[in-house]
Amino acid sequence: MGVYAVTGAASGMGRAAADTLRAAGHTVLGVDLRDTDVAADLATPAGRRNAAEAIREAGADRLDGAVLAAGLGPVRGREREIVEVNYFAVTELLQAWRPALAAGGGGRAVVVSSNSATTTPLVPRRMVRALLAGDGAKAVRALRFHGPARAVMSYAGSKLAVSHWARREAVRPEWVGSGVRLNALAPGAVLTPLLEQQLADPSSARAVASFPVPAGGFGDPAQLADWIVFLLSDAADFMVGSVVFVDGGTDAYLRSEAW
Numbered sequence: 001m002g003v004y005a006v007t008g009a010a011s012g013m014g015r016a017a018a019d020t021l022r023a024a025g026h027t028v029l030g031v032d033l034r035d036t037d038v039a040a041d042l043a044t045p046a047g048r049r050n051a052a053e054a055i056r057e058a059g060a061d062r063l064d065g066a067v068l069a070a071g072l073g074p075v076r077g078r079e080r081e082i083v084e085v086n087y088f089a090v091t092e093l094l095q096a097w098r099p100a101l102a103a104g105g106g107g108r109a110v111v112v113s114s115n116s117a118t119t120t121p122l123v124p125r126r127m128v129r130a131l132l133a134g135d136g137a138k139a140v141r142a143l144r145f146h147g148p149a150r151a152v153m154s155y156a157g158s159k160l161a162v163s164h165w166a167r168r169e170a171v172r173p174e175w176v177g178s179g180v181r182l183n184a185l186a187p188g189a190v191l192t193p194l195l196e197q198q199l200a201d202p203s204s205a206r207a208v209a210s211f212p213v214p215a216g217g218f219g220d221p222a223q224l225a226d227w228i229v230f231l232l233s234d235a236a237d238f239m240v241g242s243v244v245f246v247d248g249g250t251d252a253y254l255r256s257e258a259w
């Protein structure tokens with residue numbers, strides 16, 4: 001049985017993935033603000049360092065897998081926090097855990113990105129470039145939007161950057177060359193507390209409810225958890241830097257002419 005680190009383990013898809021892994025007999029070390037094994041605020045560099053260290057100590061320097069699911073939705077006024085959690089808490093924790101993932105010769109990492117990365121038009125490229133360069137303050141300065149669009153762009157930009165980062169890193173020798181598989185999942189609208197919060201907010205409810213989902217309805221976190229567990233399995237051994245859309249057809253619908 002394996003040892004897995006899961007961020008965002010207290011809610012939604014992270015919690016569903018942790019439950020599925022535990023039910024299969026694995027050891028899960030959860031990280032979240034509260035209600036799990038390691039309490040840490042991943043919006044701050046100190047919180048991320050503490051979380052990385054706590055998992056390293058608890059995981060005895062060897063991890064079979066890591067799931068990076070902690071994230072914030074497009075919440076107005078929290079643009080900086082969005083990029084800190086959705087981008088830096090993924091990239092910094094994975095960099096810290098990479099040696100532990102490589103230690104067993106075949107660790108797996110799954111980044112929970114979003115189809116917002118590809119379905120949101122006009123995401124400032126300067127913002128994405130600033131994130132990839134490690135500059136969160138500059139990334140937020142590049143958001144030349146006001147009102148609800150500002151948080152939407154912060155969210156989509158953080159996800160675009162994290163998908164790009166995952167693809168870029170996945171093929172580097174220190175990842176694939178040491179047997180570690182790094183892939184990303186791009187869910188669409190999945191009914192978790194994050195989406196419920198958007199549906200309850202009058203400034204975003206209509207846009208969320210009218211977003212096209214060809215399959216109809218919202219995704220189920222337990223199904224997304226099954227995809228995460230699949231990406232952690234041996235069956236995904238030939239997947240490197242893949243971004244897997246599980247979104248009821250939204251990305252295909254909105255980008256059907258992009259090829």
Ligand code: NAI
Binds near residue numbers: 009034069114188191
């Ligand atoms: P959720 O809100 O149910 O779970 C997110 C978890 O992240 C929560 O437990 C929360 O406490 C944790 N978190 C947030 N800020 C944190 C911080 N500063 N420090 C530590 N933990 C923190 O949301 P959900 O939907 O399960 O989201 C999981 C991931 O999936 C997120 O990255 C989200 O962006 C992504 N996603 C969600 C979609 C949806 O429709 N629900 C669609 C596409 C992507």
